Amino acid sequence: MIEDTANTIDTIAAPATAPGTAAIAVVRVSGPDCAQLAQAIFRASLRPRQTSHRAYRDTAGSVVDDVLVTYFAGPQSYTGEDVLEISTHGNPLIAQLVLDDLFKRGCRAADAGEFTRRAFLNGRLDLSQAEAVMDLIHARSARAIAAANQQLRGSLGQHLTRLTDELLLGLARVEAYIDFPEEDLPDEDRVIVVDILNSVLRGTQQLLATHRYGDLLREGIKTVILGEPNAGKSSLLNALLGRERALVSDEPGTTRDYLEETVMVGPHCLRLIDTAGLNPTPGTVEALGIQKTYERIEEADLALLVLDANHPAPPLSAEVAHRLNPNTTLVVLNKVDLLQGQPPVAEAPDELPALPLSTRTREGLTTLEQRITEIADRFRPGDAGDQIAINARHADALRRATDCLETALANLRSSGPTELLASDLRGVVDAFGEIGGRIDNEAMLDRLFATFCIGK
Structure with missing residues (x-):
């Protein structure tokens, strides 16, 4: 030994x-x-x-x-x-x-x-890179892998380093006058500091805007499938999954509760949620399922409204209509194989894009997946090459940095004390430092690394 x-x-x-x-x-x-x-x-x-x-x-x-x-x-x-x-x-x-x-x-x-x-x-990784290791291990889509790899290579740390370096230039100008309380910050320095803080604030807000996209990458895009009973919602779930997951029956109201499954569509991970049919005259148990449908629509990132192409579409209830966003909703006109070459009888509600589909023959499924991918791609903020997607811990620090920056700018506009201005700017530096792990916080490190697997 x-x-x-x-x-x-x-x-x-x-x-x-x-x-x-x-x-x-x-x-x-x-x-x-x-x-x-x-x-x-x-x-x-x-x-x-x-x-x-x-x-x-x-x-x-x-x-x-x-x-x-x-x-x-x-x-x-x-x-x-x-x-x-x-x-x-x-x-x-x-x-x-x-x-x-x-x-x-x-x-x-x-x-x-x-x-x-x-x-x-030992300085081999900053804290955001360490978190990217687990993001990479648990990534459930090509987009999530790309974002984790970019963060593992230090992209977030590099952004924060640039913002910190820029901020320190402004802080140096401010602190130069702290030892001279009889002298206020000159107008020319004030203008320079304001420009610096506005630039850092824009960069901070751009990073903060990627938080929702980060959640979508880590958790999957919540995609709710809704529609009237027997329109083919469960059949659509099965078609997208490529296997028989949901029970399919000609009897309306088969789905009383929602089912959830994960599937890859293009480079994206979707959390498909098959919901109870929107029956205008439900029974007691069915009504409870419909209430859950409303809740799932409210939480959804993407909605697939399934209609039977062979029958006129019933009007959407107010509870459903106000929850559907035209930019994130697709109407699926199902059962087009039964039309025998005739145009669909059902019409999509105003402003909602519609696609013909047959879950039985899979006609139109590829087009539907392409349209889903197009919508999912729009969730990514910034240009197509920017894969940064912050997590909740990063977002909390960036919000505190934003608050400090806005307070500092208000201080400058009101010619407030230089000491308070410097304190706010040091608060921003500390918030940025927390993301990369430059601020020593043993309890936070214990919580973070406890989520890792053994051997990593």
């Missing part, structure tokens, strides 16, 4: 791949004992950043498995420390035997997110 008496940092170990049988399993080790561990286990010194085929020998000298091992010498590693990555055959028992042996040799089981936390503490 290796005794770690000289170092205050533990050497940690954990599985880096999901549990279960697979082709390979990866065990990750990080800490000051990695080089000694490699020598003891593999009876050889490993060259950094080169993968070797070795026999893993336990403390008794028995071969546990033939493995591939890579040694990363700190600080050029994921955590900034010495790291070993050991790839075993994918039998979970083998990976566990390797872990048990590492623990016998003095390693400690890693806490949730501890590898990434060490990467942050």
Whole structure:
């Protein structure tokens, strides 16, 4: 066993791949004992950043498995420390035997997110990049992967660095006059500071505007399917999913509660919500389901109103009509295969775009998916190349920065005390620093990294 008496940092170990049988399993080790561990286990010194085929020998000298091992010498590693990555055959028992042996040799089981936390503490990642690691792992769409990758490369941190550098120029001008209370900020400096603060405020608001898009990427686009009973709502859910998820029947009112499923449409993740039919004369239980439909429409990002193309469409109730946005609603004229070449009888409500579809033959499904993608693309703020999508923690800090900036601008307009102006600007700097982790907050770090998986 290796005794770690000289170092205050533990050497940690954990599985880096999901549990279960697979082709390979990866065990990750990080800490000051990695080089000694490699020598003891593999009876050889490993060259950094080169993968070797070795026999893993336990403390008794028995071969546990033939493995591939890579040694990363700190600080050029994921955590900034010495790291070993050991790839075993994918039998979970083998990976566990390797872990048990590492623990016998003095390693400690890693806490949730501890590898990434060490990467942050060692300056390999800022806090927004560390969060992007989990966003990338849990991304459910191509757009979410792109946004997470961009943030992992430091895009948010780079934006904030530019804003902070710009802000510090203004703060330096303000603080130069704090020691001279008899002198007010000159008009020419006041104009420069106002221009700087307005520029920083615009940049802050642009970042803040990506919060909703970030939520859509992480949670999926809430897409409610609604319409009269027996129009084909459940059939549309099944068609988009590509499998029979919802019960389909000729009997109206089959769906009494809502069903929710996740599906990829183009590069987007949609949370499809199949709702109870909008029956104007419902029974008691059906009425409860319709009330839930109203609630789901209110929360929806996108609505698909399904009509039977073979019958005149009933007028929309006031409860539904005022909840439908023409920019985020598509009318699906279903069952066009029964029209036998005749135009649809049903007409879409005013201002709502309509598409013909047959859930039975799948005619028109590709066009519907393309239109859904077009609407979903419009949720992204900024130009098409800007994939920044902040989370709730970032949004909270940016709102506080916005409040401080607006207070500072009001102070400038009213020629308020320079000390208060400087205090507001330092508040903005602190808020920006929280996003990247420059502000030390142990409790916040504990909460954040506790959401990570073991081995990450």
